[in-house]
Amino acid sequence: MTASSFPAPPPLEGTGAFGQVDTWVFDLDNTLYPAHHDLWAQIDARMKAYISQLLGLPPDEAFVIQKDYYRRYGTSLRGLMIEHKVEPSAFLAHVHDVDLTGLDAAPRLAAAIEALPGTKLVYTNGSERHARNVLEKLGMDAHFAAVHDIVAAEFHPKPTQEAYQRFLDAHGVDPARAAMFEDLARNLEVPHRLGMVTVLVVPPGQTVAARESWEFEGREAAYVDHVTEDLAGFLEQVAPPADAG
Template sequence: MTLILPQSRFQQVETWVFDLDNTLYSADHDLWSQIDARMKAYIADFLGIAPDDAFKLQKDYYRRYGTSLRGLMIEHGMDPDAFLDHVHDIDLSGLSATPRLGAAIDALPGRKMVYTNGSERHARNVLEKLGIDDRFSAVHDIVAARFQPKPTDAAYRCFLDAHGVDPRRAAMFEDLSRNLEVPHRLGMATVLVVTQGTPAETRPGSREAWELEGRDAAHVDQVTDDLPAFLERLV
């Protein structure tokens, strides 16, 4: 499934930017269902509503605002810190070290960064379990983004400015097509990371159908279901 852009395009890249969840580890690990469930419970408790109503609100805000948290902050004045601590308190025991991925990332020339809509604490915990926590020069999280989430233009410009990234010399790896639209427009090479085997829409706790749209969109330069193999072909 991996198709490589002209080698010269990747030879220009000096900053490699990776989303975290379902990108640096396979969606088959299904950590997202844990986060999803903890969001629902927190929202239900915070607003004093039934879990089913909380779940509907959670998904509505996510679609409209980029993250459920952003919607809750705007619509209900929620303090984000307690929310982030709660939703990312999950079981990571299913993750294991990925030495092949670590070696492939090591071989890339230039800087490597993680850019996530989650918290830095969650990212650090996941990266440690994967055994690649020392590969990245920075983790840019939702707090660093001033709670402006991907896929907004403001979020990406905040990231680029904060780290002095030239988008024309950068590549972005993501599991959601819509999160690649702005990077592509700004000049970044874009790679959509999908999961091998079982279609994502049939897995328990998986993304909604609308989140999986855009795989063939013009703003997706490449699609791969094997991130280590893709990176190995670039060097």
């Protein structure tokens, strides 16, 4: 199926800034696949179980710690490393051991990403192995030049400026010529300050299982340049495929 097989999306205003973009940076979870899939719910549950066993706590108490660390340190893993000296590889292997059978290929989105001019990168607070597994299932692994994961970031997670600077330096990205796509508004504040065009990818109705209410804060913030509920449609309007029409 080609991109031209899909109906044209409605006109989108305010995308002129993308004319200078030559590097397209995408978050993974709940950004490159629809947020209604249960992948994040699986990851969330496995983090809770890991912390419960690690600290000898009931699941509900482990969940409170998990979310507290996530909010304060950027990832639950970072909090566990700082507060409990947790070895990260075992944690990452456990929490990303998820069932991908319900995740379908996304040919329309894959075609839209392939059509973007320049370099495409995935930047995730998760592991590269998880990212590659998901991208392969979505049918878009070949479209990305690299995956920058939490290991490459030396476990400094988004949304800290240090994390983004490490990413930019590692891949030689000029932020003034880059765009960042994220499902969490707080992860767009630093990219915007650095000069990137920012796009918040949201689910219809803003309701997603396994997400905290504070994670949806910031949609109206000045550091969010664009908001879309349809990433494929948005990208088609930013850089229409050559065979469209």
